[in-house]
Amino acid sequence: MKRIAHAAAAVAMLCQPPAVASGQVPVGYQPVDSDERGLWMVMAEEERRVRDSNFVIQDPALNAYVRQVLCRTVGPRCAEVRIYLMRTPYFNASMAPNGMMQVWSGLFLRTRNEAQLAAVLAHEYTHYEEQHSLRIFRDVRDKSTVLSFLSLPLSILGGMAATTAAQFVTLATIFGFSRENERAADRGSVTLLTRAGYDPAAAAAIWEGIEAEREAAAAARGRSVRPEIALFGTHPTSRARMEELRAQAAAAPAGARESGEGPYQAALAGSWAMLVDDQIKLNDYGATELLLTRLAADGWTGSLIYARAELMRARGTADDLRHAEAWYQAAIVRPDAPAEARRGLGLTLLRRGEVAAGRAAIASYLEHRPNASDGAMLRAMTGA
Amino acid sequence: MRRLFILVAMMALCGCTTVRSFAAPEHRLPDRPLTIVVMRPDVEVSWLTAGGVAQPNADWTASARTALIGALTAEQGARGNSVRLLGEQSGEAARLVADYEALHRTVADQIAQFKYAGMILPTKRGKFDWTLGPGVRQLGEMAGGGDYALFLYARDSFASDGRLALQIVGAALGGYVPGGERFVYLSLIDLRTGDIIWFNLLASARGDLRDPEGARATIDTLMRTLPARAGARP
Amino acid sequence: MMWRWVLIAVAAVGPSGCAVFGYTLVRPGAAVDVAGSGLIVSPDRAWNRAGSINGPGKDAERWTLDGPALNELTLYAGIRDGRPLFREEDRRDRPLPRFSATMLPVDVAALFEASYRVASGTSLFTIDAIAPDSLAGRPGFRFDYSYVLPGEEVRRKGAATGAIVGGKLYLISFEAPAIHYFDRDVGAYRAIVAAARLKDDARDVGDIPGPLT
Numbered sequence: 001m002k003r004i005a006h007a008a009a010a011v012a013m014l015c016q017p018p019a020v021a022s023g024q025v026p027v028g029y030q031p032v033d034s035d036e037r038g039l040w041m042v043m044a045e046e047e048r049r050v051r052d053s054n055f056v057i058q059d060p061a062l063n064a065y066v067r068q069v070l071c072r073t074v075g076p077r078c079a080e081v082r083i084y085l086m087r088t089p090y091f092n093a094s095m096a097p098n099g100m101m102q103v104w105s106g107l108f109l110r111t112r113n114e115a116q117l118a119a120v121l122a123h124e125y126t127h128y129e130e131q132h133s134l135r136i137f138r139d140v141r142d143k144s145t146v147l148s149f150l151s152l153p154l155s156i157l158g159g160m161a162a163t164t165a166a167q168f169v170t171l172a173t174i175f176g177f178s179r180e181n182e183r184a185a186d187r188g189s190v191t192l193l194t195r196a197g198y199d200p201a202a203a204a205a206i207w208e209g210i211e212a213e214r215e216a217a218a219a220a221r222g223r224s225v226r227p228e229i230a231l232f233g234t235h236p237t238s239r240a241r242m243e244e245l246r247a248q249a250a251a252a253p254a255g256a257r258e259s260g261e262g263p264y265q266a267a268l269a270g271s272w273a274m275l276v277d278d279q280i281k282l283n284d285y286g287a288t289e290l291l292l293t294r295l296a297a298d299g300w301t302g303s304l305i306y307a308r309a310e311l312m313r314a315r316g317t318a319d320d321l322r323h324a325e326a327w328y329q330a331a332i333v334r335p336d337a338p339a340e341a342r343r344g345l346g347l348t349l350l351r352r353g354e355v356a357a358g359r360a361a362i363a364s365y366l367e368h369r370p371n372a373s374d375g376a377m378l379r380a381m382t383g384a
Numbered sequence: 385m386r387r388l389f390i391l392v393a394m395m396a397l398c399g400c401t402t403v404r405s406f407a408a409p410e411h412r413l414p415d416r417p418l419t420i421v422v423m424r425p426d427v428e429v430s431w432l433t434a435g436g437v438a439q440p441n442a443d444w445t446a447s448a449r450t451a452l453i454g455a456l457t458a459e460q461g462a463r464g465n466s467v468r469l470l471g472e473q474s475g476e477a478a479r480l481v482a483d484y485e486a487l488h489r490t491v492a493d494q495i496a497q498f499k500y501a502g503m504i505l506p507t508k509r510g511k512f513d514w515t516l517g518p519g520v521r522q523l524g525e526m527a528g529g530g531d532y533a534l535f536l537y538a539r540d541s542f543a544s545d546g547r548l549a550l551q552i553v554g555a556a557l558g559g560y561v562p563g564g565e566r567f568v569y570l571s572l573i574d575l576r577t578g579d580i581i582w583f584n585l586l587a588s589a590r591g592d593l594r595d596p597e598g599a600r601a602t603i604d605t606l607m608r609t610l611p612a613r614a615g616a617r618p
Numbered sequence: 619m620m621w622r623w624v625l626i627a628v629a630a631v632g633p634s635g636c637a638v639f640g641y642t643l644v645r646p647g648a649a650v651d652v653a654g655s656g657l658i659v660s661p662d663r664a665w666n667r668a669g670s671i672n673g674p675g676k677d678a679e680r681w682t683l684d685g686p687a688l689n690e691l692t693l694y695a696g697i698r699d700g701r702p703l704f705r706e707e708d709r710r711d712r713p714l715p716r717f718s719a720t721m722l723p724v725d726v727a728a729l730f731e732a733s734y735r736v737a738s739g740t741s742l743f744t745i746d747a748i749a750p751d752s753l754a755g756r757p758g759f760r761f762d763y764s765y766v767l768p769g770e771e772v773r774r775k776g777a778a779t780g781a782i783v784g785g786k787l788y789l790i791s792f793e794a795p796a797i798h799y800f801d802r803d804v805g806a807y808r809a810i811v812a813a814a815r816l817k818d819d820a821r822d823v824g825d826i827p828g829p830l831t
Contacts (some may be wrong), residue, residue: 316721517797
């Protein structure tokens with residue numbers, strides 16, 4: 001009986017409100033209660049792994065830029081946040097309760113200016129400031145009878161397939177925020193954007209883009225759009241968010257409305273080739289075409305024309321190859337197109353049976369890149 | 385992994401302790417006092433909520449880590465060996481340690497799959513010859529010298545009152561609700577060759593890694609199958 | 619009663635004699651007809667062949683020495699036009715790119731790279747070099763690659779040799795952790811590649827002069 005009384009007390013304890021009920025984590029905060037200290041411990045372990053990960057983008061200039069945008073947006077408390085840029089070609093960012101922020105590289109292709117990047121960073125920061133992950137962790141724990149499979153034995157050896165507590169918490173922090181927390185973070189981001197002099201409409205614009213990308217991906221695969229992306233299953237739908245964010249932006253006080261397109265383009269200039277290449281290799285024609293077209297909103301640069309041709313050549317239907325040839329032809333006359341456009345043109349021509357022209361284009365590429373990693377193969381193919 | 389899960393769940397079901405070790409058959413430890421370099425132990429102690437979520441506890445984890453290292457040091461001391469903890473590294477050295485930790489996780493995962501979980505590699509029958517390669521020497525040098533490296537992984541959990549209530553209800557209904565369990569493995573690597581010369585895994589529904597006594601009992605049980613020194617009888 | 623078990627046992631063993639579950643032994647020197655395709659290989663040491671549950675698909679086989687995460691040989695034996703390299707996990711949202719009979723060697727390497735990227739979700743994959751080579755006496759290519767899987771952080775190296783024969787792709791790849799395993803075991807892969815042949819060529823083996831000599 002005593003045990004059952006204890007059990008009842010335990011249930012009552014779980015129902016207590018979080019330690020910091022007002023919702024704002026104070027400056028220099030260190031966790032006190034046992035739930036939260038356990039959560040911080042797990043995240044500290046996770047952060048060790050993230051810090052040493054091969055996927056962390058080291059580029060000091062890009063890291064400095066993202067930090068600078070965060071600091072401008074949230075103020076001096078940005079010092080509490082450690083940012084890790086992760087080389088993962090999807091749209092995501094996450095925030096752990098101990099101040100570890102992860103930004104996936106795929107995000108940079110989907111935010112189009114500094115204000116939009118600031119909107120994502122402000123959104124994640126609001127999660128941190130309002131301690132959402134602790135709340136969601138308690139929430140998940142309390143509702144988790146169905147999740148009992150996550151108990152100890154599955155974490156055996158901490159192998160890739162195992163679900164460790166850290167992964168579980170990460171799942172909870174990355175994907176598990178409740179819709180209510182998402183709305184709170186969205187509201188927080190609009191407030192922070194406005195205060196920092198950024199265009200508050202930027203937040204809604206991101207979701208418009210995500211929605212359009214899903215439609216394009218599905219259309220190119222001849223499928224209907226799923227009502228929700230699994231990744232954001234616990235989040236409000238993009239459409240609902242878009243509308244709320246638009247309304248909030250419209251209600252924001254007047255002031256400077258900077259979008260920061262120039263600085264954003266300049267900061268990312270050195271990374272575009274890698275980001276675009278990672279996207280093209282996802283075999284997602286519709287979404288990639290849309291992203292490239294969006295990047296080309298101010299005109300098709302040589303490297304964007306080249307990227308589009310590469311996308312077509314990668315899918316490689318007869319029509320794709322015909323179009324790719326034309327796009328490569330348009331690229332090679334541009335001084336801002338990479339020499340690889342000649343390689344792409346040559347390979348396309350060879351596949352289309354135009355052997356002489358193909359060999360000539362590849363020879364021209366090899367003149368520009370005599371030490372190319374595929375030089376030996378290309379020389380053999382051209383008979384050189 | 386799923387099979388291993390069933391295996392461990394079944395062991396927990398009978399409330400018993402299971403230890404199963406593998407050793408490279410021909411390896412003999414040199415007959416002299418040895419230095420064991422202990423890699424940063426991977427330890428986590430949680431309490432199981434009624435729903436079965438393992439909720440990590442920072443204090444318990446810290447206690448268990450200290451108790452396990454203490455138990456290792458004492459156990460090896462009794463054999464005349466000394467234990468050296470590999471300290472926190474930075475820069476290139478940290479990268480190297482992370483690389484070997486990752487490789488060891490992967491090798492241990494293959495050992496679990498092919499020696500514990502019921503899947504069999506025909507070429508590995510009667511053999512135990514996994515390795516990290518001779519590059520592990522660098523880990524020994526980093527620690528200021530050593531004969532063997534030891535990897536320790538430990539997970540421990542305790543049933544909350546809510547979980548205990550659920551267990552009681554479950555038992556009354558004729559079902560089984562797992563309570564707290566501990567799961568520990570040790571892996572010993574020859575720092576000259578990188579070969580994993582001994583691997584031992586313990587799964588138990590009894591015990592407590594948080595206190596020195598419980599940690600010592602676990603470490604002593606695990607270490608019992610450590611290969612003998614060259615001079616000793618096998 | 620006995621017959622039922624015999625039937626189950628027969629059902630568990632495919633037409634090429636390989637088990638569905640678990641691993642079976644490949645003896646050194648054995649002539650193995652890969653996935654019943656006519657690609658014949660003879661290993662210089664004993665390997666473990668994955669059953670079809672753990673295999674890459676119908677037209678391929680996967681072999682290992684110490685476990686698939688430590689050394690993995692994949693034998694793609696006659697991938698046809700329009701087919702992916704290996705089994706798709708999520709055809710709806712993450713479809714794999716398809717092989718085309720008109721592909722050039724560099725296209726095959728790109729197909730290989732994209733397939734790995736899509737299947738594993740990694741962006742850390744590079745083709746480090748590609749050069750002409752031959753497989754089973756047919757003009758082909760070889761390439762070296764390296765990659766890291768997310769969540770695992772083990773850096774791996776790989777090597778592959780392939781040829782397109784009669785519009786079908788034959789490719790043998792080997793990959794292992796960059797620490798120790800790749801360099802130690804790559805020789806076993808090279809031995810298999812060197813001795814690979816196509817069944818139709820069997821009569822040409824030896825010193826039988828060709829029609830033009």
